[in-house]
Each structure stands twice: as C-alpha cells, then as structure tokens.
Amino acid sequence: GGRILNERYIADGGFYVYKSVDDWATYEREKVSNSSLGHYDFTGANTGYAVAQDKVFKRLPKLQQLITFPNIFDRTYSPTPFDLSATTTSNLAVTFSVISGPATIDGKKLTITGTGAVTIETTQAGNEDYFAASAVRQTFQVNKAPQTITFPTIADQEYGTMFDLTATASSNLEANFQVISGSATIEGKKLTITGADPITIEATQAGNDNYLAASVVRRTFSVIQVAQTIDFPVIADKTFDEKAFDLAATASSGLVVEYQLISGPATLNGQTLTFTGLGAITIEATQSGNNRYLAANAVRRTFSVTKGVQTIDFTAIADKTYGEADFDLAASASSGLAVDFQVISGPVTLNGQTLTITGTGTVVVEATQAGNANYLAASAVRQTFVVNKASQTLTFIPIQDKVLGEAPFELRATVSTGLSITFSIVNGPATLSGNLLTMNGVGKVTVKATQAGNDNYLTTEVEQSFLVKSPTPKLVLTKADGSEISAGSTIDFGQTSLGVAVS
Structure with a gap:
C-alpha cells in the first residue's frame, strides 16, 4: 500500500x-x-x-494525525437522535463512544436516554500511513426538557353527563386532571357532572427525571339544564264503583311528577284520585324541574265517570227448626248502600232484617239494592232454606205394679209442646177408657203414651210397663151374727183336752 x-x-x-x-x-x-x-x-x-x-x-514514513472534535453544547432532554461531528487531518473516519452518562450511540448518531453529564470520546486508530490519533473527549450537560399540555376547550355539557377528558403532554407523559370549581367528580380521566354550576377543570403534568413540570392548563364550561318530558298514559273511562285509583305518569328525568285536579267530581291526595260523583274529570300532570332539568310541559288527561256497578253478598241461611229464635239476615252491597229484604215465600215474617219463623216448610228470601245517583241497581240475590218440624219431649209418669182387683186408675203424661196426649194398650190384661185404665187379669201390661205431632212438631211416644199381681189369700172370721171380726181382735177358743188355752 x-x-x-x-x-x-x-x-x-x-x-x-x-x-x-x-x-x-x-x-x-x-x-x-x-x-x-x-x-x-x-x-x-x-x-x-x-x-x-x-x-x-x-512507501513513505507514517504521518501523525489530529482529531478536531467541536464542543457539544449543553442541551435539553430529547429522545430524538442527533449526529456527532469530528474530523481528522488524515481525513480518515473517526469512531465515537459513550464514556459516561445517559446516552447511547450508533455510528455517529447519539441518542440521549436521560438527564445529566454525558462524555463522548472520538478516536482514529490510524492505518499504514498514519499513526493512531490522540482521543478527544467532549462533555456536555443534558438538562430536563420543558413540556406543554394541549387541553382542548370543553363544550358546555348537560347535567349528569359522564365523559372522558382529553389532554396530551408534548412529553407523551400522561396528563392528570382535577376539579378546581363546580360540582363534578373525576375518576381517572372520566368526569361526571353532579351539579349545575360552571365547572373548571385543571390539567397538569408533574414531569419526571427527564421533563420539567408542565404549566397547568384550565378549562371552564357551563352546565346546561336538560329538557324533560312527561309520559301520562290516557285514562280510560271509569265506573263509580272503582272509587279510587293511582295516577301513573313519569318524567323522562326520573323526577317525581305532581298532579292537579283541574275539574270534575273527585278529590286528589298525592297521586291517588277518589271519585265523589259522576261526570268528566280533568287531571294535569306537571314536573317543575330542578337545577339539572328544565320544567316539563304540563300534560292533561280527561275521562268520564259513569254509574257504578254494585253486587250483593247475601250470606247463605242454614236450615232451621220450628221454634228457633228470631234471627237477622246478613247481606251487604259492594257499594256500601243498605240492602233491603223481602219474603218471597214460606212460613216466616220479616221486620226490617229480622226474620221470625211461623211454621215449617221452604222459605225464600230476596235481598235487593235499588241503587242511587252513583250506583246502578244491584241484581237481586235470593236465599232459600227449610224450616223443619221441631221435636217434642213427652214425659210419661212411671206406673207402679198393681194387684188385680185394685180400682181403675188414670194414666199421667205431659208433653213439652202442651199438645194433647193419647194412650193405648200395647199388650196385657187391661182396658182403657180415655186415660182411665182398668185391670182385668194378672200379667204384664204395656201402655203407650203418644203425641201425634202437627204441622210444626214431630210425633213422639213413650211406653211404660207394669205388673198386675194376684191378690194375697185372706182368712175372714165372722161372729155368730155374721159380722166380720176385725184384724187384731182376740178370740177365745177355750181349752183343749189337755187343758191348754187357745186363742
């Protein structure tokens, strides 16, 4: 090279x-x-x-080379990478490395990962023509970055609305919210309006290791009263016997609906309407609103009340027995009006509601209620019962045993009704004439006393038995003149041959 x-x-x-x-x-x-x-x-x-x-x-001798690494000025935190710049007199490429501090490097791109002092070193290792250059370091300070909050304006809201607050921080950190004034609650970022006063919300971001706290941003909005409507169902015509019923109207707000009697024969207590007569009735439903809701438009309903239907409850009458005490009939009308009675047939008399039995047989009684200005006449109701014959008690005086030859005697018996009693010989040696019994033999005699009853009383009879005995033998002594010697007298018969006196 x-x-x-x-x-x-x-x-x-x-x-x-x-x-x-x-x-x-x-x-x-x-x-x-x-x-x-x-x-x-x-x-x-x-x-x-x-x-x-x-x-x-x-091939020349290796040359010395120098690195020029400009100062890196202090900066604020930003996660966006930036390029480092350094040159050599050899024009050879330099290498950068992080010596200390919150940063990473990729080639010549430096990425800050936090705040604090960062030291970067640049080197050039040399080649066949150049010696390695002396490393050069630069240190700079990374300061916390400012951040801002973007908090959009909040439109006026209806009372009771629940919605999510939206605010963003330039740092991408989560914004927090709090209610500064007004009636509202916040859970997380969800705000619920609980009152009608204007509401001011503050958005904050407190910062962290890399970002300064953001300046707070406040938003104020007004609470709008909500319109409400009344649902008042149509009221069907009524009959007077219905008497009272509860009005049923609801407000879309859920607030309590109030009622007013505009006209007609009725009284109103809360939501309960009670009829006092017949005719058209008009009711008005209102809801005056509150700090959340506007007053609702009033709604009226008109209906008619006609004569009421009434029924009679006539208690069944148990069968009776002749002679029972007078009793009261029991019937009532659903209208509460007095019930009238009349005897349709049968052996009774009626005084008001008190019935008196006068005989036996089937009795039919009818209960009626003729109605009045508010009620139609009730359908008549009849009750039927039977008056049965009464039983009677016969008392037959017991007969003591007799001796044949005794004089005829009267039979004696009484009956609870006072009716006449007849006697008869059931069997035995005797004859009857009316209630006079004559014995004509020895033996058992059975006699029956009978009361045959009548239209009102049942027949009753009782038997009595007695013995007719033979008379006891009797020695009758008479004097020479034919007169009977009375009992207890002493007769002197003289002496026997033995000289014993006999009397």
Missing part, C-alpha cells in the same frame, strides 16, 4: 522508474528487478518503491 507517485516510463527494453518533479527536485533513475505479475521490488537500499502495472507506488 502507498501513495501513487506517477505513471512509469518504459525505455531501452527495460523498466525504469522516474520520480516526478512533485516529489523530488531532480530526476532519479533506478533499475527495477524481480518483476512478477505487475508487482516489483526494488534492490539495494532504495526499497521504498513499488511498481504495479502502469502505476508507481512509494
């Missing part, structure tokens, strides 16, 4: 090298030997030359 001096000159059939006047003041001539494929070595002491084809080269 070396520098080209000049082109060779060939003469006299040999190879000669002529030095140009640029290199020496006089021409010199030397014989070239050992030629081979265009590469020649010189003999003798002059070995600093070489010829290759038509060019002559001279």
Whole structure:
C-alpha cells in the first residue's frame, strides 16, 4: 500500500522508474528487478518503491494525525437522535463512544436516554500511513426538557353527563386532571357532572427525571339544564264503583311528577284520585324541574265517570227448626248502600232484617239494592232454606205394679209442646177408657203414651210397663151374727183336752 507517485516510463527494453518533479527536485533513475505479475521490488537500499502495472507506488514514513472534535453544547432532554461531528487531518473516519452518562450511540448518531453529564470520546486508530490519533473527549450537560399540555376547550355539557377528558403532554407523559370549581367528580380521566354550576377543570403534568413540570392548563364550561318530558298514559273511562285509583305518569328525568285536579267530581291526595260523583274529570300532570332539568310541559288527561256497578253478598241461611229464635239476615252491597229484604215465600215474617219463623216448610228470601245517583241497581240475590218440624219431649209418669182387683186408675203424661196426649194398650190384661185404665187379669201390661205431632212438631211416644199381681189369700172370721171380726181382735177358743188355752 502507498501513495501513487506517477505513471512509469518504459525505455531501452527495460523498466525504469522516474520520480516526478512533485516529489523530488531532480530526476532519479533506478533499475527495477524481480518483476512478477505487475508487482516489483526494488534492490539495494532504495526499497521504498513499488511498481504495479502502469502505476508507481512509494512507501513513505507514517504521518501523525489530529482529531478536531467541536464542543457539544449543553442541551435539553430529547429522545430524538442527533449526529456527532469530528474530523481528522488524515481525513480518515473517526469512531465515537459513550464514556459516561445517559446516552447511547450508533455510528455517529447519539441518542440521549436521560438527564445529566454525558462524555463522548472520538478516536482514529490510524492505518499504514498514519499513526493512531490522540482521543478527544467532549462533555456536555443534558438538562430536563420543558413540556406543554394541549387541553382542548370543553363544550358546555348537560347535567349528569359522564365523559372522558382529553389532554396530551408534548412529553407523551400522561396528563392528570382535577376539579378546581363546580360540582363534578373525576375518576381517572372520566368526569361526571353532579351539579349545575360552571365547572373548571385543571390539567397538569408533574414531569419526571427527564421533563420539567408542565404549566397547568384550565378549562371552564357551563352546565346546561336538560329538557324533560312527561309520559301520562290516557285514562280510560271509569265506573263509580272503582272509587279510587293511582295516577301513573313519569318524567323522562326520573323526577317525581305532581298532579292537579283541574275539574270534575273527585278529590286528589298525592297521586291517588277518589271519585265523589259522576261526570268528566280533568287531571294535569306537571314536573317543575330542578337545577339539572328544565320544567316539563304540563300534560292533561280527561275521562268520564259513569254509574257504578254494585253486587250483593247475601250470606247463605242454614236450615232451621220450628221454634228457633228470631234471627237477622246478613247481606251487604259492594257499594256500601243498605240492602233491603223481602219474603218471597214460606212460613216466616220479616221486620226490617229480622226474620221470625211461623211454621215449617221452604222459605225464600230476596235481598235487593235499588241503587242511587252513583250506583246502578244491584241484581237481586235470593236465599232459600227449610224450616223443619221441631221435636217434642213427652214425659210419661212411671206406673207402679198393681194387684188385680185394685180400682181403675188414670194414666199421667205431659208433653213439652202442651199438645194433647193419647194412650193405648200395647199388650196385657187391661182396658182403657180415655186415660182411665182398668185391670182385668194378672200379667204384664204395656201402655203407650203418644203425641201425634202437627204441622210444626214431630210425633213422639213413650211406653211404660207394669205388673198386675194376684191378690194375697185372706182368712175372714165372722161372729155368730155374721159380722166380720176385725184384724187384731182376740178370740177365745177355750181349752183343749189337755187343758191348754187357745186363742
């Protein structure tokens, strides 16, 4: 390797090298030997030359070289790479390296990775013609970079709106938000409006190791009241028996709807409407709004109330027995009006709602309600029940056993109804005349007392039995005159043959 001096000159059939006047003041001539494929070595002491084809080269002594590395001025942090610049007197390319500090290098492109002092070294290693150059270092300071926040204007918003705040920092660091004034909450970057006052939001970026804190940016916007509407369903015509119902209107805002009775026979308590008569009723629904919502347009509904339908609840009447006490009928009308009763058929009498049984048989009672100015007449309702014959109690006085020959005697019996009683011989040696019984033999006699009942009472009968006994034998003594000797008297029969007295 070396520098080209000049082109060779060939003469006299040999190879000669002529030095140009640029290199020496006089021409010199030397014989070239050992030629081979265009590469020649010189003999003798002059070995600093070489010829290759038509060019002559001279190997000169290595030269010194210097590096010029301009100062790098202090700068602010930026991740954008920039080119380093250094030159050598040899015009050979230099090499850069990071000695210390937050930076990386790729070729001549330096990338700053943080803040602080950065030292860069440039070197040139030399070649066959130049010695290595002395390394040169430059140190500079990387300072935190300023940053700015771009925070777009916020349009006026409706109360209750929830939306994302948008702000960017030139550093690409995340911006933070806070509510400076007004009623709102922020979670992350999501803002929720909770009041009607103007709202001021501040965007900040506090910086980091590489960036200074950004100047805060504030945005103020107004809260707009939201329009609302009332949904008040059409009210179908009513009948008076419906009495009351709740009005059902809603506001799109979710606020409570208020009602006003404009006209008609009704009263209003909150949302409950109660009819007081018949006719057309007009109700108005309103919602006055609040700090979030504008007042809604009032909505009216008109409907008619006609006579009410009423029904009668007439309690079923259980079957009765003749003689039971008077009782009250029980019926009510859904209208609350008084119910009237009438006897359609049967053995009873009616006084108001009190029914008195006068006999036995089937009874039909009808309940009615004739209606009034607000109610139609109710459909009549009938109840049917049966009055059964009453039982009666017969008391037949027990008969003591008798002795044949005793005088006839009367049978005695009573009945709870006071009706007449008849007697009959069921069996046995006796005869009856009315209630007078005559015994005509010895044995068991069974007698029956009967009350045959009537339209209101059932038949009842009771039997009694007794014995008719034979009379006890009796010795009757008479005197000579034929008169009977009474019991307890002493008769003197004199003495026996043995001299014993007999009486």
